[in-house]
Amino acid sequence: MNTLKYLLGTGFYSGLTPKAPGTAxxxxxxxxxxxxxxxxxxxxxxxxIISSGLLSLWVASYFEEEFGKDPQIMxxxxxxxxxxxxxxISFTGDLLTNVTLLITGFILFRFFDILKPLGINxxxxxKGGFGILGDDLLAGLFALICLKTLIFTWPNLFGMN
Structure with missing residues (x-):
C-alpha cells in the first residue's frame, strides 16, 4: 500500500527531481x-482536480510520517x-492560443505556490493533508483569477478578439 501511496504522492516520481520538485x-x-x-x-x-485533491489527502499522513512536514517530493x-x-478557462481549440494560456497559467500558479502571498502561507x-493541499488549491485559485483577468484585460495577448 505504501508503494502505491509513494507512486501517486510523488506524481509518478516527478517529485523526485533533485531541483524544484514542485515545479517538475x-x-x-x-x-x-x-x-x-x-x-x-x-x-x-x-x-x-478532485481526484488529485482526494489522493493528496489520502497520501499526506504517509508522506509526513516518512519525510517530515509538507515534504517537497509529494x-x-x-x-x-x-x-x-x-x-x-475557455480554451479556443487553437493550439497556439491554448499553449499560451497553459504556459501563462503555469507561471502564475508557480508564482503563487512558491511565494505564498495573500494568506497562502x-x-x-x-494540520495534515489540509495544509499540504490547501495552499496549492489557494495558489491555483489566485492563478485562475489572475489568468481570467489577463484574458479579460488583454484578449489580444491570447489571440482572443
Whole structure:
C-alpha cells in the first residue's frame, strides 16, 4: 500500500527531481491538463482536480510520517492546484492560443505556490493533508483569477478578439 501511496504522492516520481520538485510535478500536471484540453473533455479536468485533491489527502499522513512536514517530493497536491488554475478557462481549440494560456497559467500558479502571498502561507500551516493541499488549491485559485483577468484585460495577448 505504501508503494502505491509513494507512486501517486510523488506524481509518478516527478517529485523526485533533485531541483524544484514542485515545479517538475506542476509541469507533469500541465502535460496532463494539455491532454485534457486537446481532447476537449472539460469534465475530465474537474475529475482530475478532485481526484488529485482526494489522493493528496489520502497520501499526506504517509508522506509526513516518512519525510517530515509538507515534504517537497509529494507533488500530487501541486497537480490539484495546477489543474484548478484552468478550471474556468475557455480554451479556443487553437493550439497556439491554448499553449499560451497553459504556459501563462503555469507561471502564475508557480508564482503563487512558491511565494505564498495573500494568506497562502497561513493556509499551509493547517494540520495534515489540509495544509499540504490547501495552499496549492489557494495558489491555483489566485492563478485562475489572475489568468481570467489577463484574458479579460488583454484578449489580444491570447489571440482572443
Amino acid at each position: 510535478g506542476s509541469f507533469v500536471a500541465l502535460l496532463i491538463v494539455f491532454g485534457i484540453v486537446y481532447a476537449q473533455i472539460h469534465s475530465l479536468l474537474i475529475i482530475f 507533488v500530487i497536491d501541486e497537480w490539484a492546484g495546477q489543474g484548478l488554475t484552468f478550471a474556468a 497561513k493556509v499551509q500551516k493547517a
